[in-house]
Amino acid sequence: MPTLARRLSRRLALTLIAMWGAATLAFAGMRLVPGDPARVIAGGVQANATPQVLDAIRDQYGLREPVLVQYGVFLGRLLRGDLGESYQLNQSVSGVILDQLGPTVALAAGASALGFSLAVGAALLTAGRPGPRVVSRALEFGSISTPNFWIGILLLAAFSFRLHWFPVIGDGGLSALVLPWVALALPIAGVLAQVTREGLERALGQPFALTARARGATEHRVRLRHALRHAALPVLTLSGWALGELLAGAVVVETVFARQGLGHVVVAAVRGRDFPVVTGVVVLSALTFSLVNTALDLLYRLVDPRMRQAAL
């Protein structure tokens, strides 16, 4: 399939450009910070670094070179997968990311599983049924409009401080993950449920649903076997958006629940202007984001055979 190959290589090229853009923005950001970069690395003006320390930093980070040379060195290292050293954590950025990736992936994976099941479940149960539909719509609107850190705080207040069902803080075990999962999943589930139900209702109104019913298929079978597949396409399109929301939500939810993770690290790095860490996380997310969107592009063809012919 030449069109597919071309499309794929186009997407991969766009991925590379996006990563280059992200890296360049981060590098430019590092240079745009008012003041001496050596002082920023030393911990800001408050740190009161001696001239000797600043000189050593300039040597160590190659800050005496022209900016373009520094940019070239930076890109060259990035190409070899070297994200540099954190200014503050005394550790390589890839080491920091590897250490913190696990908790964040556990949080995001569980939350997306929960969010998608809630959404599909709610849509299957309420599509085309006026009464339940109204209730579900109100709940969805509420969950979309509520910031997830407030959901998290309310959950903490109710289930950790009052009922003592779940630990207040702590990274150990599944019980510490339940509340963060819910807080992260609810806003995403709200949007996904709306879109899924809309797709289901459209599918249920089409002739093939009528045909299936005429052949004697039960309502459950029509919904699960016939309509759901059609509703899946817009939901797939939204998965890329959902991933972005998960990343954004993880930053906030990890702070609410005082959890370890990439979000927690990136917030600390932004506060402390630890640019190598910020750059590393931004480039990594750009990569993940682009790869997931490319994978989704391929998935469309599996879900919807009609897309295989369409040479978009």
Added chain:
Amino acid sequence: MSAPAAVPYDPVRAAEARARAPRRRWPFRPGVLLAAAFLMLVCAAAAFPGLLGHAPDQVDPAAALRGPGGAHPFGTDELGRDVLARIVYGARPSLLVGAGSTLLAGLAGAVWGLAGALGGRVVGEAAMRVADVLLAFPAILMALLVVAVLGPGTRNAVLAITVALAPGFARVVRVQALVVRDSAYVRAAVNLGLSPARVLVRHIVPNVVAPLLILATVNIGTAIIAGASLSFLGLGPQPPDPEWGSMLAQARDYLDVSWTLALFPGAAITLTVMSATIAGRALQARYEGRGGG
């Protein structure tokens, strides 16, 4: 388990029902009215926070962490400051970050998108490729990057969210501008010999702005949540200035003593976002199809 017998969805009947329903000129539904009333309340608080007569920074350690009631309808925080007063004073920065960044992003997106549509091959392509790159990673990271460069604060939070929102707006404006550019009335105006600048200002911009306005209104809720998130992370308005997101960050540390401390700022954010969304949708329903969208 008795599954309720579902009414099979009948497209013909549904279409007939839609056709029979009277078209509302102005949605006087109670939800929309409530939303408008609440938005006015929030705007009033943002414009004249002093009307309430309470100071947001009056410390009273003897009355710290009181529940709602008495002299403090919403209770007091860990320093004995009145939560109601802090919420009223917090309306201004919260709205400023939400609405201000949407406004700026709308303006930037309009110029950006118009450049993308009408800027010729080089400028247009460049403008849209930059937007593609910016849209290739999550908006919150963009915002965090901006804060990392500029440092925390109200103004920088506005700029951060503006940068995060603008590429999406630019894309919408570009699509709309391409449609308008090829429309009969623009070609007519060009053929009549109007100057390009006049065609742009008189004919293209007004028809591009309407859908952008609708999009922006519907997006204000998202921007308010994004602003509150930055502020919750300690990257927005700085203490002791009251702001809803940072109030929640403080309340998080006193949940074991007073959970109501976290109730009211969060409710303020959620109700404002809901009202803005309802109002935006009502506007959308009213003007959809008129702006050429």
